[in-house]
Amino acid sequence: MALTVTAAFNEFQRNIVNLDSSQTDRARASRDWLLGRMNTFPNNDVYFPIIYPDIHTGFGSFARRTKIRPLDDIDLMFGLDGDDCVYSESDGKIIITAREGTVRLKYYKHDGTNFINSRKIINSFISSLNQIPQYDKADVKRNQEAATLKLKSYDWNFDIVPAFITTPDSFGKTYYLIPDGNGHWKKTDPRIDKQKVTDLNVKLSGNMLNVIRVIKYWQKRPTMPSMSSYLLETMLLNYFNGRSECYQWVDLEIVNVLGYLASAIFSPVYDHKGIQGNINNLSYDDKLKISIRCYLDQGKATEARNYESQNNHRASINKWQDVFGVNFPSYG
Numbered sequence: 001m002a003l004t005v006t007a008a009f010n011e012f013q014r015n016i017v018n019l020d021s022s023q024t025d026r027a028r029a030s031r032d033w034l035l036g037r038m039n040t041f042p043n044n045d046v047y048f049p050i051i052y053p054d055i056h057t058g059f060g061s062f063a064r065r066t067k068i069r070p071l072d073d074i075d076l077m078f079g080l081d082g083d084d085c086v087y088s089e090s091d092g093k094i095i096i097t098a099r100e101g102t103v104r105l106k107y108y109k110h111d112g113t114n115f116i117n118s119r120k121i122i123n124s125f126i127s128s129l130n131q132i133p134q135y136d137k138a139d140v141k142r143n144q145e146a147a148t149l150k151l152k153s154y155d156w157n158f159d160i161v162p163a164f165i166t167t168p169d170s171f172g173k174t175y176y177l178i179p180d181g182n183g184h185w186k187k188t189d190p191r192i193d194k195q196k197v198t199d200l201n202v203k204l205s206g207n208m209l210n211v212i213r214v215i216k217y218w219q220k221r222p223t224m225p226s227m228s229s230y231l232l233e234t235m236l237l238n239y240f241n242g243r244s245e246c247y248q249w250v251d252l253e254i255v256n257v258l259g260y261l262a263s264a265i266f267s268p269v270y271d272h273k274g275i276q277g278n279i280n281n282l283s284y285d286d287k288l289k290i291s292i293r294c295y296l297d298q299g300k301a302t303e304a305r306n307y308e309s310q311n312n313h314r315a316s317i318n319k320w321q322d323v324f325g326v327n328f329p330s331y332g
Helices: 005-017 021-038 060-064 118-129 190-203 208-220 229-241 251-264 284-309 313-324
Strands: 057-059 073-079 086-090 093-097 135-140 147-151 157-165 176-179 185-188
Touching: 005 208, 005 251, 005 313, 021 073, 021 157, 057 060, 057 190, 060 073, 060 190, 060 229, 093 185, 118 135, 118 147, 118 157, 118 176, 190 208, 190 229, 208 229, 208 251, 208 313, 229 251, 251 284, 284 313
Parallel strands: 073 157
Antiparallel strands: 057 073, 086 093, 135 147, 147 157, 157 176, 176 185
16 A cells, blocks of 8 residues: 555565565575575586686576566576587587596487587486485476476576586687577577676666566566566666666656657667677567567556646556556555
């Protein structure tokens, strides 16, 4: 319950959208404890790949601080040493090849080849993770790109991705190599995504993240097809990249953001890493439905802003509830 629009949005963000800070602290402590245990795996299994702790990193929305409730998964890249292997690109995939000096990764080759099998490494992770009694169960993630670890005492899971890092290329750039779901590997670089979010949020006085989270909540409502979290975040970063300011009050941003999304959803959206190309693979029908919902809710948001400017907070809050659903605080 709230008597002003500002109070309603503050309550909405605090209790419905943003992660609870104490839960976030527990999640980070749980993550650090897990990494500590995983760092001992090579000591307990002489076949487990040699690790490279310096490149362990978080990725995904939790690492970028754009995660909204519920906190259901935390993504980790677990660094592995290259073990004298080399990589090459062929037909759009990365092939990692063992050489004469390869010590442990030679046990993870595709049958009859010297190519390192990412699925076998994931299975090794699962085998070792299942020996930690504090956890419920480890299994292969549905996309075959990670080991998913279920916890006994917490609501979130860990998605753990084995990762190598390349030596610098001719431009001085390095990449993470992670499973592609088909037994080989693909390039990525979560550092770029995290830095992009951080830099823009700092530029915009720390106000951008709250807008991103609220829009992510909005698009989860069953009023239109959902786009992937990464696609939506990338579009929002493109929008804010062209802005010189972002208001402290989220409701002041929503009208323009929805207007931008309504038209931008029809255009290609390129990932900021420069690796994946166009990530907007939605069908035209889905794009149209999303665009229509953006325009409809933009109209409601405009009405809500007009009511607030007339000091009619009851009508404004009711209109915002039309946009965000019954979990948005009522007037009173």
